[in-house]
Amino acid sequence: MKDIARQQMSMKVESMDMLNAQIQMEGRASASYLAMASWCDQRGYTRSAEFLYRQSAEEREHMMKIFKFVNDCGGNALSPEIKNIEHDFTSLEEIFETALAQEIEVTRSINNIIAFARKNNDFGVENFLQWFVSEQLEEEKNMRDILDLFELMGSEGVALKLIDERIPVE
Numbered sequence: 001m002k003d004i005a006r007q008q009m010s011m012k013v014e015s016m017d018m019l020n021a022q023i024q025m026e027g028r029a030s031a032s033y034l035a036m037a038s039w040c041d042q043r044g045y046t047r048s049a050e051f052l053y054r055q056s057a058e059e060r061e062h063m064m065k066i067f068k069f070v071n072d073c074g075g076n077a078l079s080p081e082i083k084n085i086e087h088d089f090t091s092l093e094e095i096f097e098t099a100l101a102q103e104i105e106v107t108r109s110i111n112n113i114i115a116f117a118r119k120n121n122d123f124g125v126e127n128f129l130q131w132f133v134s135e136q137l138e139e140e141k142n143m144r145d146i147l148d149l150f151e152l153m154g155s156e157g158v159a160l161k162l163i164d165e166r167i168p169v170e
């Protein structure tokens with residue numbers, strides 16, 4: 001990208017680079033949820049599959065929100081290259097444990113960009129990311145609520161079917 005364009009962006013170059021890394025992370029999260037949905041779909045966990053398909057679509061929306069923001073600020077949004085998605089899971093519980101770990105990682109990354117933006121007076125970026133702070137709280141809570149079901153009902157046999165029936169899908 002031409003240096004002059006980077007200098008005229010309404011965000012710091014470092015913020016743009018961090019946001020491009022976030023685009024990559026959201027794209028990876030979307031692909032990862034799709035793999036989890038497929039695992040559930042093949043094993044008859046229909047509500048879990050539905051929940052994870054939706055989650056995958058949501059992550060793509062997050063990716064596109066950031067993608068558009070970078071370009072709207074005069075930056076250069078980069079289409080992510082996503083490889084090596086995990087498709088092998090040992091249990092339904094592992095799926096949701098992996099999902100929670102993934103969300104915690106995303107939250108950390110968002111917080112990290114906000115901390116940088118704040119320190120460097122990149123207020124547009126800080127303001128833009130506020131929506132993601134609330135969204136991450138919500139997503140982490142959803143995963144913890146589901147993991148509580150395993151705690152409550154167990155993680156074998158008929159409990160799995162009963163848990164699947166309680167997976168929230170609007």
Ligand code: FEO
Binds near residue numbers: 058059
């Ligand atoms: Fe967009 Fe749940 O990370």
